[in-house]
Amino acid sequence: MRYVRVDTQSDPHSETFPSTEKQKDLSRYLLSELKAMGIRNAELDTYGYVYATIPGNSPKKNVPAICFCSHVDTAPDCSGTKVKPILHKNYDGTDIILPDDPSQVLKLSDYGYLQQQVGSDIITASGTTLLGADDKSGIAVIMEAASYLTKHPDILHGDIKIVFTPDEEVGKGTAKIDMEKLGAKFGYTMDGGEAGSLEDETFSADSVSIIINGVSAHPGYAKGKLVNALKIAGNILQLLPKNEWAPEVTDGKEGFVHPVGHTGIAEKASIDFIVRDFDTSRLKVHEDRLQRLAQDVIDQYPGATMEFIVREQYRNMKQVLDDHPEVVAYAAEAIRRAGLEVKTESIRGGTDGSRLSYMGLPCPNIFTGMQAIHSKLEWIGVKDMVKSAETIVHLCMICEEKTT
Numbered sequence: 001m002r003y004v005r006v007d008t009q010s011d012p013h014s015e016t017f018p019s020t021e022k023q024k025d026l027s028r029y030l031l032s033e034l035k036a037m038g039i040r041n042a043e044l045d046t047y048g049y050v051y052a053t054i055p056g057n058s059p060k061k062n063v064p065a066i067c068f069c070s071h072v073d074t075a076p077d078c079s080g081t082k083v084k085p086i087l088h089k090n091y092d093g094t095d096i097i098l099p100d101d102p103s104q105v106l107k108l109s110d111y112g113y114l115q116q117q118v119g120s121d122i123i124t125a126s127g128t129t130l131l132g133a134d135d136k137s138g139i140a141v142i143m144e145a146a147s148y149l150t151k152h153p154d155i156l157h158g159d160i161k162i163v164f165t166p167d168e169e170v171g172k173g174t175a176k177i178d179m180e181k182l183g184a185k186f187g188y189t190m191d192g193g194e195a196g197s198l199e200d201e202t203f204s205a206d207s208v209s210i211i212i213n214g215v216s217a218h219p220g221y222a223k224g225k226l227v228n229a230l231k232i233a234g235n236i237l238q239l240l241p242k243n244e245w246a247p248e249v250t251d252g253k254e255g256f257v258h259p260v261g262h263t264g265i266a267e268k269a270s271i272d273f274i275v276r277d278f279d280t281s282r283l284k285v286h287e288d289r290l291q292r293l294a295q296d297v298i299d300q301y302p303g304a305t306m307e308f309i310v311r312e313q314y315r316n317m318k319q320v321l322d323d324h325p326e327v328v329a330y331a332a333e334a335i336r337r338a339g340l341e342v343k344t345e346s347i348r349g350g351t352d353g354s355r356l357s358y359m360g361l362p363c364p365n366i367f368t369g370m371q372a373i374h375s376k377l378e379w380i381g382v383k384d385m386v387k388s389a390e391t392i393v394h395l396c397m398i399c400e401e402k403t404t
């Protein structure tokens with residue numbers, strides 16, 4: 001609850017790194033808390049990353065260094081200024097009216113997962129801001145586990161690396177990360193939802209820009225000459241399927257193509273798309289289909305031309321994790337030892353873990369309990385956070401045990 005009071009909203013339009021300087025307010029605070037735990041090599045770099053190591057204490061020499069990662073920033077979608085967290089003791093299942101905006105009501109009928117919190121404590125914001133459990137709950141459980149490990153030197157473990165990143169919500173959480181300084185064999189982002197959930201699969205993602213070159217002419221004398229790029233763009237958008245191939249009509253393991261932006265003038269227009277699938281090879285199938293659809297439209301406008309630009313965004317972490325099956329297996333074992341059932345899930349999105357996995361740090365995502373993220377109704381169950389912290393401690397022990 002201390003961490004969410006610090007405003008750390010990131011900004012997608014910023015050119016600086018971190019995107020907002022205020023994220024460092026929390027980073028500095030975390031640094032001081034880590035140092036107060038007696039963790040000596042904790043540091044904050046100029047980009048706002050916090051790195052820390054809890055040195056291994058195992059007599060075994062080759063226990064892998066593992067990393068736990070969470071992000072300090074909160075989503076730009078919802079205000080994070082003057083967050084007032086409220087602890088609702090012994091939640092009884094009735095509606096919770098958030099005091100600063102009574103139109104914000106957390107209801108069991110809207111959030112079925114609340115049922116599992118009846119009789120336990122939950123935390124919400126006060127109605128005008130998000131809570132910031134995404135991902136300050138991840139920070140809280142890592143700090144709790146770190147504090148526990150430093151107070152219990154009898155628990156054997158290898159080097160435990162901690163990293164808190166800025167700018168995850170604006171897609172730049174790993175942009176300035178120092179993998180050498182991190183120095184871990186594999187890692188875990190603590191940035192997931194329901195208790196027990198373990199996410200080992202993300203989308204693979206590309207972006208596509210279609211740039212349409214029309215033919216300009218003075219509109220008074222344009223007969224037979226003018227080719228309007230805006231109309232071509234509109235035609236392409238109109239031809240996108242309505243019942244398939246779009247985020248609003250797909251779920252589960254289905255991929256999609258999704259227009260996210262359109263700019264232009266009569267002479268030249270562009271449409272930006274995102275392309276998503278769990279199967280990386282299917283991205284090309286989607287892109288070829290989109291290119292054919294667009295080219296067919298262009299061909300109806302003599303004189304018009306098109307550029308079709310594909311950019312890689314991120315890749316499904318499962319491709320990397322399948323080569324290191326112990327990384328997910330240890331996490332599943334840790335969740336079970338914490339007394340929970342493992343729910344292996346796929347993320348219809350990307351995480352810092354997808355990027356880290358391809359940067360050499362296989363990195364699935366583990367639950368903290370966060371719910372209704374990026375909204376004013378965001379909430380979290382305290383017992384889920386406790387289980388999440390327990391999972392971290394078990395994971396550290398399992399890595400040591402399994403090392404021969």
Ligand SMILES: [Zn+2]
Pocket residue numbers: 071134135168191
């Ligand atoms: Zn997050």
